Amino acid sequence: MRQSQLFTKTRKHAPKDEVAKNAQLLIRGGFIHKEMAGVYSYLPLGLRVFKRIEQIIREEMNAIGGQEMTLTALQSPAAWKKTGRWDDAAIDVWFKTELKGGGELGLGTTHEEPLTELMTEYVESYKDLPKYVYQFQTKFRNEMRAKSGIMRTREFVMKDLYSFSRSEEEFREFYEKCAAAYMKIFKRVGLGEQTFRTFASGGSFSKFSDEFQTLSDAGEDTIHLHRGKGIAVNKEVYTDEVLAELGIEKSELEEVKAIEVGNIFPLGTRFSDALGLKFKDEKGNEQSVVMGCYGIGPGRLMGTIVEVLSDEKGIVWPKEVAPFRVHLISISGGNADVVAEADRLYELLNENGVEALYDDRESRAGEKFADADLIGIPMRIVVSEKTMAEGGVELSGRHNGGTAIVSEDEVIKRIRA
RNA sequence: CGGGCCGUAGUAUACCGGUAGUACGUACGAUUCGGGUUCGUAUGGACCGGGUUCGAUUCCCGGCGGCCCGACCA
Numbered sequence: 248m249r250q251s252q253l254f255t256k257t258r259k260h261a262p263k264d265e266v267a268k269n270a271q272l273l274i275r276g277g278f279i280h281k282e283m284a285g286v287y288s289y290l291p292l293g294l295r296v297f298k299r300i301e302q303i304i305r306e307e308m309n310a311i312g313g314q315e316m317t318l319t320a321l322q323s324p325a326a327w328k329k330t331g332r333w334d335d336a337a338i339d340v341w342f343k344t345e346l347k348g349g350g351e352l353g354l355g356t357t358h359e360e361p362l363t364e365l366m367t368e369y370v371e372s373y374k375d376l377p378k379y380v381y382q383f384q385t386k387f388r389n390e391m392r393a394k395s396g397i398m399r400t401r402e403f404v405m406k407d408l409y410s411f412s413r414s415e416e417e418f419r420e421f422y423e424k425c426a427a428a429y430m431k432i433f434k435r436v437g438l439g440e441q442t443f444r445t446f447a448s449g450g451s452f453s454k455f456s457d458e459f460q461t462l463s464d465a466g467e468d469t470i471h472l473h474r475g476k477g478i479a480v481n482k483e484v485y486t487d488e489v490l491a492e493l494g495i496e497k498s499e500l501e502e503v504k505a506i507e508v509g510n511i512f513p514l515g516t517r518f519s520d521a522l523g524l525k526f527k528d529e530k531g532n533e534q535s536v537v538m539g540c541y542g543i544g545p546g547r548l549m550g551t552i553v554e555v556l557s558d559e560k561g562i563v564w565p566k567e568v569a570p571f572r573v574h575l576i577s578i579s580g581g582n583a584d585v586v587a588e589a590d591r592l593y594e595l596l597n598e599n600g601v602e603a604l605y606d607d608r609e610s611r612a613g614e615k616f617a618d619a620d621l622i623g624i625p626m627r628i629v630v631s632e633k634t635m636a637e638g639g640v641e642l643s644g645r646h647n648g649g650t651a652i653v654s655e656d657e658v659i660k661r662i663r664a
Numbered sequence: 665c666g667g668g669c670c671g672u673a674g675u676a677u678a679c680c681g682g683u684a685g686u687a688c689g690u691a692c693g694a695u696u697c698g699g700g701u702u703c704g705u706a707u708g709g710a711c712c713g714g715g716u717u718c719g720a721u722u723c724c725c726g727g728c729g730g731c732c733c734g735a736c737c738a
Contacts, residue, residue: 259688259700260676264730284730340737357738391665391736399737407738450738467737510738542738580697613699620699631698641698 248571249593250606253277255290257618268465269550270396272562276621278570285393285401292622293549295570297404300545301383303435303567304406307428311421313381313408318361320385322353326360330521340388354387359540362409363518370536373413373528377421381408383545395465397550398506404546410539411519413526418537422511425541429459429509432543437552437565442508445470446489447481449512455484456512460505465554468507471500479505506551514538562623563645571604573662574624578612578631589630592640592655599659603628620645626662 255277265271265281273279278293289297305315327333333353335341342354355361362380370376386405393401408425412418426444433442438461447458460470460479469482473495480489480500490497516535519525524536549568556563564570575596577589589607596603604624606615612631619627629641629650640658643650653661 256689258675263676264670266731338738359738386738388737392732392734394732405738452738456738512738540738578698582697611697611699611701613697613701616699618700629698633698 248604250604251608253291253604255292257621265396267394267396267398267550267554268557269398269553272553272557272621273397273550276562276623279397285390285399287397287400287546289546292570296549296564296568297545299568299570300436300548301404301406304432304543304545305383307432307435308379308381308406308408311379311424311428313379315381315383317382318355318358318365318384320355320387322355322361324351324353326364326522327353330360330518332360340390342387342389355384356386356388358382358384358407359409359514359518359538360522363522363524363538366411366536367522367524370411370524370526373526373534376526376536377410377412377417379408379410379421381406381541395467395550397546398465398554399467400546403544406543406545408541409514410541411524412537412539413528413534415537418513418539422513422539425511425539426457429511429541429543433459433461433508435567436548437556437568438508438548441555443470443472443477443479443505445479445481445505446484446493447510448483452517453513453515456510458507459509461508461551461555462503463506463551463554464504466504466506468505470503470505471497472503473499474501475499506547506554508548508551509541509543511541512539514540557623560617561621564623564625566625569624570622571624572602573604573626573628574606574619574622575603575628575630576606576615576619578615578629579609580632581609582632585630585632585635588635592628592630595655595659596662599663601659601662628658 257277258275261271261275265274273293274281276292277290278296280288280290282288324333332338338356340356343351345351383404383406385402387402390399390401393399410418410421412421433439441462443460445458445460447456449456458481460468470479471482471485472479476495480493516537519536519538525533526536528534552565552568553562556565573596575589575593577585579585593603593605623645625645627643627645634641634652637652639652639654641650642653642658642661
């Protein structure tokens with residue numbers, strides 16, 4: 248895409264009402280727009296990153312047997328009343344409203360109830376199980392206090408997968424599979440090294456759950472990390488009993504701040520019992536379906552990547568989530584030959600299927616480099632009088648900054664590598 | 665929900681109970697052209713309502729909005 252056509256622009260100053268690094272950089276770079284507290288729009292660059300993250304999650308969920316669908320955001324109270332969760336005392340973040348013709352409805356905060364009820368239409372026999380269903384859905388949560396940029400918002404997309412199994416053992420098997428898939432996802436988005444499976448509270452559904460925590464001072468959570476074993480314990484459940492169960496000792500742990508980027512937990516039969524999701528086993532006996540729930544917020548993940556991987560000049564996107572594969576920059580100083588050469592290279596990249604952001608604006612080099620650093624595309628190609636004189640183009644990386652003059656043929660190969 | 669701070673051009677910031685200034689941006693002209701070039705001209709602003717006052721952007725009250733700490737957090 249030609250940068251001159253992009254409707255967004257970069258800014259030198261972050262808005263004063265944003266303190267979180269992720270929001271400051273994402274707004275300065277033109278990735279997101281703050282609509283109101285805790286509500287952000289995703290602009291062209293931001294949406295590209297978001298979609299990349301979403302796609303990585305999708306691929307990994309499909310790989311473990313997930314079937315994608317979309318449930319509704321508007322929620323009828325009926326199913327929620329059956330499980331006792333329509334009450335504000337049970338879920339205090341409901342956005343509720345009324346229908347014109349009478350009757351209440353809510354904006355979905357989570358989707359156990361509607362999906363469980365939906366599954367009763369299709370699950371009858373042990374032959375129908377297990378099943379794994381997921382979606383990317385907008386969740387609405389009337390948080391007391393939105394904060395930390397795009398990390399805790401009132402409207403956000405969540406990938407939520409629900410597992411429906413015949414037994415506790417079958418559930419456990421998938422639970423571990425999903426935990427492994429989660430680690431793959433965090434690795435692919437560039438957070439593998441600093442993300443740890445963390446033993447956590449199970450809330451009102453089960454004794455325990457597992458969180459995935461990415462180390463960052465910007466995090467809301469405090470965890471006790473065992474670097475050697477690569478596991479951690481959330482402060483909430485940091486008890487002698489839990490430590491003994493995990494076979495670790497206090498002296499081996501360090502207390503660190505972290506961002507919760509994922510959470511998986513057992514639901515047992517809490518929802519299947521309340522909503523009548525049962526199946527007939529091989530002997531004809533009726534059994535309750537054993538459920539589990541698995542969430543990741545792509546937006547929060549995007550914010551976390553910015554928090555963890557940016558530097559003083561701006562964002563540094565990992566290759567797999569970058570809005571474009573390469574940032575092509577022309578430094579022409581009004582020289583038409585340089586413009587023609589850069590145009591040609593842009594076409595060449597397109598022809599080779601390399602998505603490029605092409606800075607074809609008539610700006611000076613300094614401004615273009617500063618913008619490129621802020622936007623954070625990992626690979627950069629510069630075309631200028633200098634590179635033309637040297638018979639190639641300049642290739643450099645956002646992260647290490649090293650540059651090299653390479654030929655055109657070589658550049659395509661290197662980018663694809 | 666408890667506590668605190670804050671609302672001034674598009675953005676970031678000054679000052680002031682009596683003409684609201686600067687930087688960036690934007691427009692035009694010139695200059696320059698590998699790390700936000702320099703100069704000139706122009707553009708554009710006090711969240712809303714009430715009160716005090718001769719006079720309020722400034723002080724007081726209310727509303728709305730924003731941020732932070734804590735609590736909460738499927």
